Amino acid sequence: MDWGMKNRLSQLIQADGHCLFLPVDHGYFQGPTRKLEAPGKTIEPLLDYADALFITRGVLRSSVDPKRSKPIILRVSGGASVVGKDLANEGITTSMEEALRLNVAAVGISIFVGTDYERESLLNLAKLVDEGERYGIPVMAVTAVGRELEKRDARYLALASRIAAELGAKVVKTYWCEGFEKVSRGCPVPVVMAGGPQVDTELEVLEFVYDGMQRGAIGVNLGRNIWQNDYPVAMIKAIRAIIHEKATAKESHELYNSLKGEPVAVR
Ligand code: 5RP
Numbered sequence: 001m002d003w004g005m006k007n008r009l010s011q012l013i014q015a016d017g018h019c020l021f022l023p024v025d026h027g028y029f030q031g032p033t034r035k036l037e038a039p040g041k042t043i044e045p046l047l048d049y050a051d052a053l054f055i056t057r058g059v060l061r062s063s064v065d066p067k068r069s070k071p072i073i074l075r076v077s078g079g080a081s082v083v084g085k086d087l088a089n090e091g092i093t094t095s096m097e098e099a100l101r102l103n104v105a106a107v108g109i110s111i112f113v114g115t116d117y118e119r120e121s122l123l124n125l126a127k128l129v130d131e132g133e134r135y136g137i138p139v140m141a142v143t144a145v146g147r148e149l150e151k152r153d154a155r156y157l158a159l160a161s162r163i164a165a166e167l168g169a170k171v172v173k174t175y176w177c178e179g180f181e182k183v184s185r186g187c188p189v190p191v192v193m194a195g196g197p198q199v200d201t202e203l204e205v206l207e208f209v210y211d212g213m214q215r216g217a218i219g220v221n222l223g224r225n226i227w228q229n230d231y232p233v234a235m236i237k238a239i240r241a242i243i244h245e246k247a248t249a250k251e252s253h254e255l256y257n258s259l260k261g262e263p264v265a266v267r
Contacts, residue, residue: 004136009170011071011105012052012138013190018243019219021173021192022050022236024059025075025108026223028093030082035228039063042227045264049236054108054140054221057094061102071105073140074098077124087146088112092124096131106171107137110144113160114151122167129168140221141169142194149196154182161187173221176208184216193217195225202235203253210242210249219243234259 001009013019024043026033036042040063043053052071053064060072076094080087090110099107109128111121125141132139141164145151152175161172165187174183176193184191193212199205205225213219220239229235238256241247247255 002136005133005138005170008071008105008136009138012073012171013218014051014244016244017218018213019051019192020049020236020240020243021052021054021073021219021221022046022226023054023194023221023223024227025054025056027059028056028075028078029080029087033224035224035232042232045233046227046236049233049240051219052105054223057098057102072102073106073108074102074104075109076107076128077109077121077142086116088115088117088121088144090117090121090124092128096128096135096137099137100135104137106140107132108140108142108173110142111160111164112144112146113163114156115146122163125164125169126167132170133168138170139168140171140173140192141165141167142221143172143174145175152177152196154179158183158186161191165189176212176217180212180215180217190218191216192219192221195220195222198224198228202229202238202256203249205235206238206242206249206252206256209239210247210252213242231256231260233264234262 039059052073054073056075077090078093079091080089111125129139143160154177157174161174164172172191226232226235234256238252241252
């Protein structure tokens with residue numbers, strides 16, 4: 001692997017082999033989703049606790065201070081919306097030249113295995129990998145399920161994750177599921193877990209993050225269950241404790257409870 005590729009990956013995956021990516025890219029198909037209406041305000045208090053931001057170029061340029069050093073995973077697929085015909089009908093929205101101009105650590109693209117747009121999305125991933133290899137930019141593949149959240153089982157996620165790795169993704173973002181080791185063992189590149197829509201309790205989130213880490217995930221790319229929480233800073237710190245400090249779900253839940261009343265520092 002070339003120096004540039006290795007350097008970028010090491011910005012994302014920390015010395016302990018783990019990572020906490022904070023996705024704030026949801027607006028590219030959901031519009032001003034709850035608690036991300038003003039992305040800059042949502043991101044600012046959380047930035048110190050994330051290892052990288054997953055973000056579109058529009059929100060990066062408009063809402064993130066370029067002087068604040070934080071590795072960027074640039075969302076480069078899109079073209080569909082929640083009110084359109086099919087969420088799986090995505091193309092590549094952002095060139096590799098833009099990614100270089102924005103000095104990103106990686107680019108991210110969704111694939112839609114099992115949909116009418118499976119072939120296009122997989123060929124888009126392969127094309128992006130070709131370009132990324134040329135310039136030393138890793139590609140994170142997102143195993144997207146669109147509206148079909150029930151697809152999130154080990155069989156499907158293992159299939160989609162393995163295909164992403166075979167096509168050259170350097171990191172695969174998928175969902176946690178029962179038997180997550182089937183996904184991680186079948187995928188020869190690192191796997192990170194997304195959260196999906198907000199779940200009922202903080203403990204549920206902390207439990208699945210902990211379970212996934214024990215079963216082979218290297219970290220998370222987890223958004224709504226952090227920034228839609230009533231206490232997002234307490235939540236990201238609690239998740240960070242599992243990922244980087246070996247906390248159990250119970251310990252991180254105690255941490256969340258002890259932090260949630262604290263005032264949030266504003267720069
Ligand atoms: C949205 C994405 C998100 O990056 C991903 O789903 C993680 O966010 P969340 O934890 O909110 O599901 O790909 O398109």
